[in-house]
Amino acid sequence: MGHKRNPDAVASDEPYLQIGEVAERTGVTQRTLRFYEEKGLLKPPSRMEGGFRLYSEADIQRVEQIKRLQQLLGFALAEIKEMVEAEEVLMQLRAQYRPEAAVSQKKAQLLRAIEVTEHQYDLIRQKVNALTEMQSKMEERLATYRGWLDQLDGRLRTERRAGVKAKV
Amino acid sequence: MGHKRNPDAVASDEPYLQIGEVAERTGVTQRTLRFYEEKGLLKPPSRMEGGFRLYSEADIQRVEQIKRLQQLLGFALAEIKEMVEAEEVLMQLRAQYRPEAAVSQKKAQLLRAIEVTEHQYDLIRQKVNALTEMQSKMEERLATYRGWLDQLDGRLRTERRAGVKAKV
DNA sequence: GCGATAATTTACCTCTACGTCAAGGTTAAG
DNA sequence: CTTAACCTTGACGTAGAGGTAAATTATCGC
Incomplete structure (x- = not known):
């Protein structure tokens, strides 16, 4: 086993x-x-x-x-690596029990992390915007298609009522 | 020539x-x-x-x-191809000047196109949702980071006022 | 200590989405 | 008619993101 x-x-x-x-x-x-x-x-x-x-x-x-x-x-994985590394730095910062030394170094790391995060934030915002737009366009489209479908169905019903032989 | x-x-x-x-x-x-x-x-x-x-x-x-x-x-391009093909069918449908024949065939095509579109719509919705969530999390994070930064800056100022040499 | 699984490393393979020549044909301008 | 700029079809290359196989080693229940 x-x-x-x-x-x-x-x-x-x-x-x-x-x-x-x-x-x-x-x-x-x-x-x-x-x-x-x-x-x-x-x-x-x-x-x-x-x-x-x-x-x-x-x-x-x-x-x-x-x-x-x-x-x-x-x-891409390379980009993800960047993000992950920035987070890593932050986690370290968070864990460090503020040793008085190197405050300005910590600040630099923090700035770096903020920079990366802001960049990613922007990317996300762009995506959300673009996707939201696509979303509404798709809604319109679906509505149109469904309208056509209704029309077709209407015609089928009409034909049936008129005694036209429906092919199945 | x-x-x-x-x-x-x-x-x-x-x-x-x-x-x-x-x-x-x-x-x-x-x-x-x-x-x-x-x-x-x-x-x-x-x-x-x-x-x-x-x-x-x-x-x-x-x-x-x-x-x-x-x-x-x-x-992936393969998926995009599917979408594009479905659209193609729709375009044909749209262009066809309703030749009375084959109404049920047209309906089938329309149903297929609607199906594909709905699928894509769902995917987009999912993405938008997930991304929106990420977005707000990132906002929180950025706020936190900026708070830390302020704290650091506060300490630096305090140190300077107290006459402590800042290492740069 | 055995045997059945599960992991390890090394090495090559695949698939996608193109990039990059190479050798030649076409077009438009002069 | 010549020529530069543009285009054609191959054919091979490559980076990213893993898959697959082989030979070897570990772990663990018995």
């Missing part, structure tokens, strides 16, 4: 998921997970003694974030 | 643009235009005697539509 993990530690954010499980839960393949790691989109996870990767819930979150960015926004 | 205009073309929307011009105006390359034709996304345009492609304004419209679908929605 296969190997089974010991499930005693489902602690807050300890890594305990093997690649297969992560793949299953995120819907991407193992290959993809390794590929993302290679490309720097996922930080190298911890490992077991034997070398098996061990992921945390946070890693799953990140994979899902990547998927969203890919599918919704059509971002 | 040249015929000038191709007389079998449609009167209303006569094709007169060479590929270079179309490329320039749409922002895609000539290669891309030929590629789209190859893949069935653009119907084969008319040609000059010598074989040069001649496009119409409608072709430009279509290229721009393709670009929108690609960039905004992240559709």
Whole structure:
């Protein structure tokens, strides 16, 4: 039989998921997970003694974030990497318990993160606008089509009432 | 030795643009235009005697539509082809001056087109929703980041007022 | 300690959406 | 008629995003 993990530690954010499980839960393949790691989109996870990767819930979150960015926004992995890195910096900033040193460095990081975020925000706004426009055009279209359909149906009914043989 | 205009073309929307011009105006390359034709996304345009492609304004419209679908929605060309084909059917329907025959066939085509359009409409709606959500999350985030920045700036000012040397 | 699974790395393969020559034909201008 | 600019059809190349296969190693229940 296969190997089974010991499930005693489902602690807050300890890594305990093997690649297969992560793949299953995120819907991407193992290959993809390794590929993302290679490309720097996922930080190298911890490992077991034997070398098996061990992921945390946070890693799953990140994979899902990547998927969203890919599918919704059509971002390339390189762009996603940028975003992810900016977030990473922010997380560090957040975690750091304000060591008095290097305040201006922290400020620089923060500015960088804001810059990246603003950029992404703009992209999203543009997409939303363009899509909203498409949406209303599609609504119009559907209305038109349905109108035509009604007309056709009307004619069919008329023909039937007039005793015209309907072909089925 | 040249015929000038191709007389079998449609009167209303006569094709007169060479590929270079179309490329320039749409922002895609000539290669891309030929590629789209190859893949069935653009119907084969008319040609000059010598074989040069001649496009119409409608072709430009279509290229721009393709670009929108690609960039905004992240559709693959294969999917775009489907959409484009459905539209094509609709255009035919629209042009047909209701030949009394085959009303039920027309209805079937119309239903098919409506189906495709509805599908696309749903996809767009989903994207808009997801993106709108992302948008507001990003707004929150930006606010947070800016708050942190203000805090940092506040500290820098305090330090300066207190005579602490700021490292730059 | 075995055997069945699951993971690991390395290496090559695929598919998409074009890019980039190459070798030649066409058109318009002079 | 010549010539530059434009276009034609190949054919091969490439970057991105993984898929697939092979050989080897780990883990775990028994």
